[in-house]
Amino acid sequence: MIYKRSSALFAEAQKVIPGGVNSPVRAFKAVGGDPIFVKEAKGAYLYDEDNNRLIDYINSWGPMILGHAHPPVVEAVVEKAKKGTSFGMPTEIETQIAELAVQMVPNIDKIRFVNSGTEACMSAVRLARGYTSKDKIIKFAGCYHGHSDSFLIQAGSGAVTFGSPNSPGVTQGTAKDTLLARYNDIKHVEEIMSSNQGEIACVIIEPVAGNMGCIPPIDGFLEELRTLCDTHNILLIFDEVMTGFRLAQGGVQELLGVNADIVTFGKVIGGGLPVGAFAARSEIMNHLAPLGPVYQAGTLSGNPLAMAAGLAMLTELHTKPEIFTSLADKTEYLHKGIANALTNHKVTHTINRIGSMISVHFAEDKVVDFDAAAKGNNDTFKKFFHGMLDNGIYIAPSAFESWFITDALTYEDLDETIKAVEEVAEIL
Numbered sequence: 241m242i243y244k245r246s247s248a249l250f251a252e253a254q255k256v257i258p259g260g261v262n263s264p265v266r267a268f269k270a271v272g273g274d275p276i277f278v279k280e281a282k283g284a285y286l287y288d289e290d291n292n293r294l295i296d297y298i299n300s301w302g303p304m305i306l307g308h309a310h311p312p313v314v315e316a317v318v319e320k321a322k323k324g325t326s327f328g329m330p331t332e333i334e335t336q337i338a339e340l341a342v343q344m345v346p347n348i349d350k351i352r353f354v355n356s357g358t359e360a361c362m363s364a365v366r367l368a369r370g371y372t373s374k375d376k377i378i379k380f381a382g383c384y385h386g387h388s389d390s391f392l393i394q395a396g397s398g399a400v401t402f403g404s405p406n407s408p409g410v411t412q413g414t415a416k417d418t419l420l421a422r423y424n425d426i427k428h429v430e431e432i433m434s435s436n437q438g439e440i441a442c443v444i445i446e447p448v449a450g451n452m453g454c455i456p457p458i459d460g461f462l463e464e465l466r467t468l469c470d471t472h473n474i475l476l477i478f479d480e481v482m483t484g485f486r487l488a489q490g491g492v493q494e495l496l497g498v499n500a501d502i503v504t505f506g507k508v509i510g511g512g513l514p515v516g517a518f519a520a521r522s523e524i525m526n527h528l529a530p531l532g533p534v535y536q537a538g539t540l541s542g543n544p545l546a547m548a549a550g551l552a553m554l555t556e557l558h559t560k561p562e563i564f565t566s567l568a569d570k571t572e573y574l575h576k577g578i579a580n581a582l583t584n585h586k587v588t589h590t591i592n593r594i595g596s597m598i599s600v601h602f603a604e605d606k607v608v609d610f611d612a613a614a615k616g617n618n619d620t621f622k623k624f625f626h627g628m629l630d631n632g633i634y635i636a637p638s639a640f641e642s643w644f645i646t647d648a649l650t651y652e653d654l655d656e657t658i659k660a661v662e663e664v665a666e667i668l
C-alpha cells in the first residue's frame with residue numbers, strides 16, 4: 241500500500257504539534273514507520289488520505305462499537321448542532337441520558353458527566369478520598385486510568401512498593417499515595433491493605449483489563465477484591481471506561497456480577513464525542529458539589545452535542561440487546577480463525593478474549609498480568625502489525641492494546657482478516 245500523502249501530512253504536523261500527534265500512541269513509535277492519516281470512515285472501514293481502505297479494529301480505541309458514522313448517532317448530533325452547541329446551563333438531554341445510564345447499569349443511583357475518561361477517573365478518586373477522608377489509593381500494574389498524576393505510577397521492586405512516578409512532572413508527593421498491586425494476585429492486594437491499615441481510600445481497577453492487551457480477571461479475583469475492600473472499609477472503583485456499555489449493557493458489574501462502589505465511564509458512552517462519566521449510589525454521589533464538599537466542575541461537561549451522541553448510542557444498545565451477543569459471536573469467530581492460522585504456521589501465541597475484546601500476545605505462557613504481557617515478543621508483533629496493515633487491516637500500533645470489535649464488521653470482513661493473518665503468519 242502507498243502512504244505518500246499520510247507521510248507528507250505527518251511531516252507537516254510534526255512542525256507544529258509535538259511528535260505530530262495529539263495523543264502519543266497514535267505515533268507508531270512502538271512499531272516504527274509513519275502514522276496513517278485518516279480522511280473519513282464509514283461502518284467497519286477507514287479511508288486514509290492515500291485512498292486506501294482499511295478494516296478498522298481500533299474504532300477510535302473503543303467508542304465506535306456500532307461502526308463509524310452510525311446514522312442514528314450522526315443524525316442526533318447534526319440536529320442538536322443547529323440549535324446551539326454549548327450553553328453552560330442545564331439542558332433536558334442531560335437528565336435523559338443520566339436516566340438511561342442509571343437504568344442500564346446495576347448498582348448506581350446518580351451519574352455525573354465529564355469530558356474524558358481521564359477526568360472521570362481523576363474525579364472518582366477525589367470523591368473516594370473526600371468520602372472516606374483517607375489519602376492512599378491502590379492501582380494495578382498495567383492498568384490505565386488516564387493521564388492524571390496519581391495514575392502515572394510504575395512498580396518498584398519491593399513487595400509493597402511506594403510508587404515512583406513514571407513520568408517527569410509527577411511529584412514524589414503524589415506518587416507516595418499510589419500503591420501498586422499485581423493484577424490477578426489477591427494475596428498481593430491483601431498484603432498492601434494490611435500494611436497500610438486505615439490509610440487507603442480506594443482501589444481502582446479495570447475489572448477486565450484492556451490496556452495491557454485484554455486480560456480478564458481470573459475466577460474469584462474480583463469477588464475476593466470486593467470482600468477485602470469491605471473488610472478494610474475501602475471503596476472499590478471499577479474503571480469501566482473501556483468495558484462499560486461494551487461487555488454488557490451494565491458493563492462488567494453486570495457481566496461478572498460483582499458490584500463496585502464507584503464506576504467510571506468513557507469511550508462508548510460518548511458515541512464518539514468527548515464524554516466521560518462517573519457514577520455511584522446516592523450516599524456517595526451526594527458528597528459532590530454543589531450538594532457536598534468534594535469539588536468537581538466543567539465548562540463543557542454535559543455538552544449538548546456530546547449528550548446527543550451518547551444518548552443515541554446508549555439508546556441503540558438498550559433497545560437492541562442482541563448486539564452484545566452478535567459482537568461476542570463475531571469475536572469468537574475471529575479468535576478461532578486467528579488461532580488456527582497462527583498454529584498452522586507454528587507461531588507461538590496466546591489469545592485472550594472476553595465479549596468483544598480480544599488480544600493476540602506473542603507469548604508462550606498464559607497472560608494474566610502485566611509481567612506476562614511484557615514477555616510477549618515485540619519484534620514478532622511489529623512484523624505482524626505491518627504485515628496486517630499491508631493487507632488492509634488496521635490494528636492498534638502497540639502490543640499492549642486490545643482489539644475492539646464493532647458490530648459493523650461482517651463475517652466477510654472477519655474472513656478477510658483471518659486470510660491476512662494466514663499470509664502474515666508465513667513471514668513471522
Ligand SMILES: *Cc1c(COP(=O)(O)O)cnc(C)c1O
Pocket residue numbers: 355356357358359361384385386387446450451479480481482506507516
Ligand atoms: C481510555 C481509558 C481511559 C482514559 O480515557 P480518556 O478519554 O482517554 O481520557 C481511562 N481508563 C481506561 C480503562 C481506558 O481504557
